[in-house]
Amino acid sequence: GASHPMQCRGLLIVLLCAAPAAAFYLPGVAPRIFKDDEAVNMKVQTLISTEKPLQYDYYQLPFCKPEKIVDLPENLGEALAGDKAQTSLYEAKMKVNQYCKVLCRKEYTSKEAKEFQDFVTFGYRGNMILDSLPLAEINTFAYQDNLNETVQVYHLGYPVGLKLDEEDAKTSKDSFVLNNHLRFKILYNPFQKSDDSFDTQSEGSFIVGYQVIPFSIKHSYDGGDFNKETALTSCTNPPSNRFQTDTPMLLDAEKGGEVIWTYDVEWVQSDIKWASRWDVYLQMTDDNIHWFSIVNSLVILIFLSGIVGLIMTRILRKDFARYNEEDLTDEERVEANKEMREETGWKLVYGDVFRPPPAATILSVYCGSGVQLMIMSVLTLAAALLGFLSPANKGALLSSVLFFFVLMGVPAGYVSARFCKLVKEPNHFKATLYTGLLFPGVCFAVFFFVNMVAWAKQSSSAVPFGTLVVLMLLWFGVSLPLIFLGAFLGFKREVMQVPVATSPIPRQIPPQAWYMSMPVCVTVGGLLPFGAVFVEMFFILSSIWQHRFYYMFGFLALVFFILVITCAEITIVLCYLHLCAEDPRWWWRSFLTSGSTAIYLFLYGAYHFSARSDPSVPVDLLAATVYFGYLAIMGYAMFVLTGFVGFYSCFAFIKTIYGSIKID
Numbered sequence: 001g002a003s004h005p006m007q008c009r010g011l012l013i014v015l016l017c018a019a020p021a022a023a024f025y026l027p028g029v030a031p032r033i034f035k036d037d038e039a040v041n042m043k044v045q046t047l048i049s050t051e052k053p054l055q056y057d058y059y060q061l062p063f064c065k066p067e068k069i070v071d072l073p074e075n076l077g078e079a080l081a082g083d084k085a086q087t088s089l090y091e092a093k094m095k096v097n098q099y100c101k102v103l104c105r106k107e108y109t110s111k112e113a114k115e116f117q118d119f120v121t122f123g124y125r126g127n128m129i130l131d132s133l134p135l136a137e138i139n140t141f142a143y144q145d146n147l148n149e150t151v152q153v154y155h156l157g158y159p160v161g162l163k164l165d166e167e168d169a170k171t172s173k174d175s176f177v178l179n180n181h182l183r184f185k186i187l188y189n190p191f192q193k194s195d196d197s198f199d200t201q202s203e204g205s206f207i208v209g210y211q212v213i214p215f216s217i218k219h220s221y222d223g224g225d226f227n228k229e230t231a232l233t234s235c236t237n238p239p240s241n242r243f244q245t246d247t248p249m250l251l252d253a254e255k256g257g258e259v260i261w262t263y264d265v266e267w268v269q270s271d272i273k274w275a276s277r278w279d280v281y282l283q284m285t286d287d288n289i290h291w292f293s294i295v296n297s298l299v300i301l302i303f304l305s306g307i308v309g310l311i312m313t314r315i316l317r318k319d320f321a322r323y324n325e326e327d328l329t330d331e332e333r334v335e336a337n338k339e340m341r342e343e344t345g346w347k348l349v350y351g352d353v354f355r356p357p358p359a360a361t362i363l364s365v366y367c368g369s370g371v372q373l374m375i376m377s378v379l380t381l382a383a384a385l386l387g388f389l390s391p392a393n394k395g396a397l398l399s400s401v402l403f404f405f406v407l408m409g410v411p412a413g414y415v416s417a418r419f420c421k422l423v424k425e426p427n428h429f430k431a432t433l434y435t436g437l438l439f440p441g442v443c444f445a446v447f448f449f450v451n452m453v454a455w456a457k458q459s460s461s462a463v464p465f466g467t468l469v470v471l472m473l474l475w476f477g478v479s480l481p482l483i484f485l486g487a488f489l490g491f492k493r494e495v496m497q498v499p500v501a502t503s504p505i506p507r508q509i510p511p512q513a514w515y516m517s518m519p520v521c522v523t524v525g526g527l528l529p530f531g532a533v534f535v536e537m538f539f540i541l542s543s544i545w546q547h548r549f550y551y552m553f554g555f556l557a558l559v560f561f562i563l564v565i566t567c568a569e570i571t572i573v574l575c576y577l578h579l580c581a582e583d584p585r586w587w588w589r590s591f592l593t594s595g596s597t598a599i600y601l602f603l604y605g606a607y608h609f610s611a612r613s614d615p616s617v618p619v620d621l622l623a624a625t626v627y628f629g630y631l632a633i634m635g636y637a638m639f640v641l642t643g644f645v646g647f648y649s650c651f652a653f654i655k656t657i658y659g660s661i662k663i664d
Contacts, residue, residue, distance in 0.1 A: 031274045032131060033191050033204040034094040040207065042090040042184070043072060045127035045134075046083060046460050048157065050546045051613065052122050052620060053627040054459040055082055061119055061160065062112045063126075064089050064104035064261050076402065076470065077395025082454075082461040085129055092265040094205065095188065099239035102228050103261040113256040116161065120176050125157035130186070133210040133277065152280055156547055158182060158214040161251075177248040179214035182263045183241070186210055187270035208270055208277040216248040219260040232260070241266070278391060282551050290555045293535035297562045300528055304569040311576050315657050346579035347661055351503030353579070353654060357587035360423035361431050362438070363647070366591065368416025368483075369439035370644020373637055374564075375411060376404040381560060384553035391549040402471075406479040409436075413486025422496045432487040436480040439640055443633050444475070450629030453622050461626060499659035510582050518589060521574050526596030529566045529642060530604075533559050537601060541608050567594035567642045568649035575650045586650055594646025598639035605631040 034040060044058035059065055072085040089103050108116070128135040136154040143149050161178040187209030219234040231237065234245045241264060251257060272279075357363065380401050383389055389396045416435040417428070425431050454462035514520070536552075536559045543550035571594045575586050609627055613619065 031206055033206060034131075034188075035204040036095050038094045038204070040092050040094060040130060040186075042088055042092060042128055042130050043085040044088045045085050045129055047119065047124045047126055047160070048547045049119075049122045049124045052623045053461075053545065054454065054457055054620070054623045055461050056124075056458070057084070057460040058086060058088075058126060060458065060460075061116060062106065062108065064106065075395045075399055076467065077398030077400075079395070079467040080398050080402075080463055081395055082459070082463070083394055084460065088128070090128075090184075090263060092184065092186065095267045096265070097267055098265045099241060100232060100235035100262055100264065102230070102232070103263055104228075105226050105258065105260045107258050108251070108256040110254055110256045113251050114253045116178060116251060117176055117253045120159075120161040120163055120178075124160050125155070126160055127157040128210075128212075130210045131207045133207065134281070135184075135210050135212050136281070137213070138211050138280065152283070154280055158212045161216070164250075175250045175252055177216040178251050178259060179216050180219075180249045180259050180261050181215040181217045183213040183215065184210070184263060184265050185213065185268055186265065187268050187272060189270055189272060189274060206274040206277075208272040208274055209268075209280070215243075217243055217262070218245065218247040218249045219262065220245070221260075232262070235262075281391065281549050287552075287555075289535060290539075290552065293532075294555070294558055294562070297532035297559070297566070300531065301562055301566055301569070304528070304566060304573065307573050308569050311573070312656075316660055345582050346576070346657070349507060349579060349582055349584040350500045350658055350661070352507050352584040353586070353658060354498045354500065355502050355506065355584070356423035357585065360587070361420060361425045361434065363587060363591060364416045364419035364423060364425065365431065365434040365438050366640055367419050367644050367647060368412040368414075368435040368486075369640050370647075371415045372405060372408045372412035372439075373641040374644065375408045376401065377560060377641065379404045379408075381553060381557045385557060389553075391551055402474065406474050407482070409479045409482025410486035410489075413483035413488075414490040415486075417487040417490025418493065418496055421491060421493075422498075428487070428491050432484055435487065436483040439636075440475055440479065442636060444471070446629050446633050446636075450626050453625045453629070457622050459626075499655060507582075507584075509585070512581055512583055516578060516581055516583065518592070521578075521589060522592050522596045525570055525574060525593030525646070526598070526600050526642075528570050529563050529594060529597040530600035532562045532566050533597075533601075534604065535559075537604060538608070541605060545608070545612055563597075563642070564645050567597065567645040570594065571646035571650050572653045575653065579654075586654065587647070590650035591643040591647040595639045595643030597642045598635045601638050602631060602635040605635070 044063075047056040047058060047060060049055075059069060066087050066089050068087075070087045072087070074084050078084065091101075092098070134156055135158065136156055137158055138152055138154050140150050140152050143151070159179060161176050163176045186207060188205040189208045190205045191203065217234060219232050221230050221232050221234075234243055236242050236244060249259060251259065380389075380397070383400055384397070389400060412435055413432060416431060420428070420431040448468075451463050451468070536556055539552065540550055540556075542548065571590050574593055575590055578586060578589070606628070609624070609631075
């Protein structure tokens with residue numbers, strides 16, 4: 001009822017006030033108070049590795065399972081990323097320390113032991129989650145020059161096991177140790193009355209840290225029958241955080257054997273406030289690199305802006321010179337005429353410069369998709385900067401990218417329709433349909449292929465069928481109708497006005513120097529914009545690859561801004577040089593010049609893959625397919641986005657300069 005609009009207004013005011021403090025809570029990430037002795041729910045997630053881009057469900061390996069595994073609900077982004085949480089047998093109660101608790105005892109066949117060994121070889125880690133916090137192994141390092149200053153480094157999850165070196169493994173080649181005992185260290189912060197943002201009735205604590213120390217212990221027990229209450233002779237009596245034995249749990253891949261899985265829960269009071277419990281995952285250790293790269297890009301940007309400024313002033317200055325000719329001396333007049341002749345190359349091709357290129361419709365369609373991607377990127381970055389995409393809210397980034405893309409169908413249809421009308425495309429329906437199908441269609445095809453591969457490998461990266469249906473519905477039920485609406489509005493408008501008429505007969509293009517050829521321009525054009533985004537690209541790829549959280553959206557927004565302007569300016573400069581050489585074929589060339597940034601991006605991703613892969617581990621072709629498939633989608637989106645920026649800036653530039661001359 002009546003309180004709803006008030007709440008909305010209240011929320012807006014809170015958001016505006018909280019932007020500097022960033023202390024408001026989004027759905028799903030509000031603080032939860034646990035009473036003493038209350039059960040806390042430890043859930044398992046996925047098995048991930050920094051060696052392979054494939055991730056698996058936790059229970060892909062024969063760990064101890066509950067009788068009924070429940071998949072916990074996930075949002076669209078999580079489903080696409082393959083992050084699903086499931087219930088587990090681990091039990092813990094608030095502030096109750098427990099040691100050497102038995103999870104279960106299992107006999108493993110040689111086949112199961114071999115499966116464990118494969119996962120250990122690739123360095124897989126088990127991920128868990130408690131109260132939205134991911135489990136992490138935290139190591140503290142000291143700086144060499146200053147031992148008092150330490151830095152905490154986290155690794156998500158715990159290693160499934162360790163491969164033994166040759167000298168440690170005296171028994172057989174195929175031995176490896178299994179981390180069958182996990183010590184959970186849960187940090188809590190007692191609720192204080194002064195935290196007045198919460199209701200005052202509650203007593204209890206917040207969970208502010210979830211850490212793990214894995215052990216490998218060969219457990220032993222007396223007596224015949226084994227149940228959960230059996231006392232282990234390998235643990236102290238009463239149980240404590242020490243063990244009676246230090247023999248590791250070796251598992252022989254040829255024979256298999258018995259493993260007893262155990263765990264400890266230790267509660268540690270901490271000063272960390274609930275609001276800063278994510279800090280350990282999000283600390284900046286290397287922000288200098290970002291600043292260096294941004295300063296570097298800005299230097300390139302200023303240089304390019306200088307050239308563009310020079311071109312514009314020279315063109316427009318000639319106009320003023322023509323009006324002021326009366327005041328010149330004879331010498332100055334001769335000089336001016338000489339300069340005029342040098343610079344008239346671009347004026348000679350005025351009759352051809354707006355002649356539609358081959359495949360003009362496809363170009364217009366790509367412009368529509370480029371606008372769609374551009375607005376989507378700006379909105380996603382804005383949401384991230386305002387703190388809506390918190391890392392605790394997993395999948396929020398992917399979901400928002402998708403929704404913004406789908407909802408930006410109207411501008412996409414509109415822009416492609418305006419350009420189709422300019423290049424005299426008679427079939428409006430075909431043009432609009434292409435806009436709705438060309439970019440998303442290629443992405444979906446690649447995505448579907450990658451998905452089939454992941455599905456064949458039983459990886460949890462595979463998207464369930466239901467999610468694919470949801471994607472199809474978003475595409476055909478929301479995006480396509482919006483594109484048709486935009487196109488309807490675009491085709492109703494008058495044709496875009498261009499300053500010069502196209503001549504009926506094309507002018508002959510004089511032979512061009514080798515360095516003015518298309519391949520050279522495309523190679524040069526993509527290099528500078530890629531140089532601007534290269535460092536951020538490294539961090540993004542590393543965070544996807546190493547399963548770290550990417551949160552440097554401030555840097556990303558700056559870099560995106562620099563990228564767009566660099567693309568626009570390099571295209572304008574090259575376009576001007578071509579027109580001066582009397583070559584009016586600028587349409588596709590301008591699109592490809594800046595679009596070639598994507599080729600560098602793809603090549604860099606391939607280099608990243610080869611540099612990351614461990615040479616001792618055989619290359620898994622299917623895993624590589626998944627990585628390169630997603631990289632191709634990123635590259636394709638980058639191509640359409642940067643291509644559109646280059647094309648549109650060139651179009652605006654040409655309209656400006658030809659609008660400034662008097663054609664006799």
